Amino acid sequence: MFYKVSRIIALTTFAVLIIIPTLVVVFGSFKGDLELMTKPLALPENWSFANYRELFNNGEIGRNFRNSSIVTSFSVLITLFISSLASFGIARVINVTGRVLFVLFSLGLAIPAATSIIGIYELFVRLNLTNTLHGLVVINVASTLPISIFILTAFFRQIPNELYESASMDGARPFRLYRSIALPLSRPSMAAVAIFLFVITWNDLLYPLLLLTQADLKTLPLALLDYRGEYAINFSMIFTAVMVASLPMVVMYLSMQKTFVSGLTAGAVKG
Amino acid sequence: MNKTETGARKGASPRPKTKLARANDRVLILMTLPAVLIYALFYLYPTINNLRYSLTNWDGFQEAKFVGVDNFNRMTEDGVFTKVLGNNIEFTFLVLIFQTALSLLFAIFLLQNSRISTFLRTLYFFPTIISSVSVAMVWQFLYEPNLGPLNVFLNSIGLDFLALNWLGSETVTLRAIAFTQVWFHTGQMMVVYIAGLQQIPAELYEAAEVDGASRWQQFKSVTWPMALPTTAVVMAYTTIQSFRAFDLVFAMTGGGPNNSSSIIVTMIYLTAFNEFRFGYAAAQSIFLIIFILALTALQRRILRTKY
Numbered sequence: 294m295f296y297k298v299s300r301i302i303a304l305t306t307f308a309v310l311i312i313i314p315t316l317v318v319v320f321g322s323f324k325g326d327l328e329l330m331t332k333p334l335a336l337p338e339n340w341s342f343a344n345y346r347e348l349f350n351n352g353e354i355g356r357n358f359r360n361s362s363i364v365t366s367f368s369v370l371i372t373l374f375i376s377s378l379a380s381f382g383i384a385r386v387i388n389v390t391g392r393v394l395f396v397l398f399s400l401g402l403a404i405p406a407a408t409s410i411i412g413i414y415e416l417f418v419r420l421n422l423t424n425t426l427h428g429l430v431v432i433n434v435a436s437t438l439p440i441s442i443f444i445l446t447a448f449f450r451q452i453p454n455e456l457y458e459s460a461s462m463d464g465a466r467p468f469r470l471y472r473s474i475a476l477p478l479s480r481p482s483m484a485a486v487a488i489f490l491f492v493i494t495w496n497d498l499l500y501p502l503l504l505l506t507q508a509d510l511k512t513l514p515l516a517l518l519d520y521r522g523e524y525a526i527n528f529s530m531i532f533t534a535v536m537v538a539s540l541p542m543v544v545m546y547l548s549m550q551k552t553f554v555s556g557l558t559a560g561a562v563k564g
Numbered sequence: 565m566n567k568t569e570t571g572a573r574k575g576a577s578p579r580p581k582t583k584l585a586r587a588n589d590r591v592l593i594l595m596t597l598p599a600v601l602i603y604a605l606f607y608l609y610p611t612i613n614n615l616r617y618s619l620t621n622w623d624g625f626q627e628a629k630f631v632g633v634d635n636f637n638r639m640t641e642d643g644v645f646t647k648v649l650g651n652n653i654e655f656t657f658l659v660l661i662f663q664t665a666l667s668l669l670f671a672i673f674l675l676q677n678s679r680i681s682t683f684l685r686t687l688y689f690f691p692t693i694i695s696s697v698s699v700a701m702v703w704q705f706l707y708e709p710n711l712g713p714l715n716v717f718l719n720s721i722g723l724d725f726l727a728l729n730w731l732g733s734e735t736v737t738l739r740a741i742a743f744t745q746v747w748f749h750t751g752q753m754m755v756v757y758i759a760g761l762q763q764i765p766a767e768l769y770e771a772a773e774v775d776g777a778s779r780w781q782q783f784k785s786v787t788w789p790m791a792l793p794t795t796a797v798v799m800a801y802t803t804i805q806s807f808r809a810f811d812l813v814f815a816m817t818g819g820g821p822n823n824s825s826s827i828i829v830t831m832i833y834l835t836a837f838n839e840f841r842f843g844y845a846a847a848q849s850i851f852l853i854i855f856i857l858a859l860t861a862l863q864r865r866i867l868r869t870k871y
Contacts, residue, residue, distance in 0.1 A: 296779055300673050304684060310747060311687055314702050317713065330711045369837060379599035382592040385587055390593055394600065401607060403860050405808045407829035408849035411617055411842050412610025414624075435606035438599050467591040496695030499810040502833075514697040518815060521701065523578065528705045535698040542693045557692055558755050 307356035321532040325510060329529045354537055356509055357516040361495060364426055364512055368433035369490045376438050380445035381471045401439030410503050417504055424507045433501050441486050444559055448482040449475055488532060488556035513538040617846035624842045635847035644823055651738055652827040656741040656806040663802050666750045671757030688751035696811030703744045704816060707731050731817055734824040741816055741825055745809055753798045760794025791840045796867045807856060
């Protein structure tokens with residue numbers, strides 16, 4: 294009895310702690326600021342898109358959205374391609390190099406990204422890569438390679454040798470084996486890694502903050518900080534921007550829950 | 565390095581080193597080349613460069629001057645540095661305790677597959693996919709001292725004395741952010757625990773039940789010992805995650821007021837880009853790298869003696 298009651302209380306409390314802020318944000322984006330402040334939890338008196346209109350007409354949020362989309366899709370695709378190639382190499386190579394490379398990439402896992410920002414800033418200034426979207430893509434790729442390689446190498450090592458050997462008999466060389474055996478088999482892992490990369494890249498603040506100062510290049514998380522300054526404490530506008538920034542993730546999460554959960558926990562367990 | 569080399573040889577022994585295999589190896593190494601180059605140039609090299617900057621008084625613009633180990637000596641005397649280190653340890657400790665306990669609790673509660681369990685798992689995991697900046701904005705509103713829902717609620721039920729200035733007071737801000745961090749990532753760790761708990765053989769629970777073990781006894785003698793490896797993973801990840809919480813802290817308070825909510829990663833950023841003391845920030849970075857590597861090694865050691 295005690296167990297049942299405490300279970301219900303604990304589960305309900307945490308559920309409420311997540312549902313309430315979510316509703317406050319969703320409803321708040323359709324309210325004026327006064328209404329949000331006085332009745333944060335109530336349904337909007339009338340569902341007005343005024344905040345959204347204001348944000349898209351007078352703000353740069355459309356452009357921010359575009360920047361985030363460009364940076365995220367290029368970063369994820371390039372990382373996936375390069376890291377799957379490398380993971381296949383590391384998993385299959387017979388001499389020492391494979392292990393050495395694996396240790397080298399693993400080093401990048403434990404260390405927080407913020408410890409490299411000074412060197413990255415200096416290097417990117419020297420290479421004229423600050424205030425460019427491709428510069429941001431480059432650092433996203435470089436910094437997410439360790440985790441992707443870690444996950445994918447573990448997967449490629451699990452593929453039984455016999456599968457490769459039977460293909461090698463037919464004279465297939467490494468690149469063919471990668472393309473026609475490893476890649477098709479690794480589709481679920483690749484999807485999980487892709488989701489993981491998508492979420493962390495889309496949501497990242499540190500690198501955009503470090504490399505972008507030009508307003509027309511800013512990605513959504515960085516722009517959100519600007520909107521906070523611009524709209525002072527006008528939370529209904531801020532929540533509208535939060536809605537725009539979160540919507541793609543929420544839609545993807547609801548439509549691909551399994552891949553999301555496995556991707557983000559694979560990153561957790563191995564990261 | 566030696567250890568890994570012999571390991572690799574052992575692991576690779578079943579396959580003969582024929583001429584073809586060696587030729588294949590060359591192709592395989594070539595396949596790793598793009599990743600190695602990008603990682604080495606844009607990530608390893610800037611990280612290692614910390615060593616060079618840390619011995620200078622570089623301000624980000626002018627020529628740097630060599631100052632020896634001044635930056636490292638400064639750390640021991642710098643009140644801000646020791647304060648922030650203390651903050652980080654408190655933050656990590658709070659998050660570690662509460663996030664691990666809650667995620668285990670919820671995993672046990674939601675282990676069975678029922679409609680409501682599946683729904684709650686989805687709901688609890690949901691914050692994980694939102695950006696730290698968005699989460700920070702939402703909690704800034706909830707924590708707002710005068711009109712924010714939390715304090716309005718506390719006042720309305722007569723707990724006025726609990727209605728604090730959550731993000732503006734030197735004593736509670738760090739804890740308020742730690743609470744948000746736990747709220748943010750408990751669902752993710754719960755999923756890790758659920759995967760671990762599902763591996764525990766049902767027979768163990770059946771046997772315990774036959775022996776008449778209470779729920780608490782079952783937890784103590786079956787769940788907890790069997791889930792220890794998962795606990796190790798959860799704790800290791802939570803620790804690293806709490807040291808990495810740059811986005812959340814930066815967006816919520818920027819480390820304020822008066823550095824009371826700053827953690828090491830935000831301090832590094834502020835030292836470099838607000839105070840233009842790049843050399844000193846590089847020294848702080850090196851400190852953090854060593855600190856984390858030591859912590860990871862220590863954690864591994866403790867866990868190894870446990871099994």
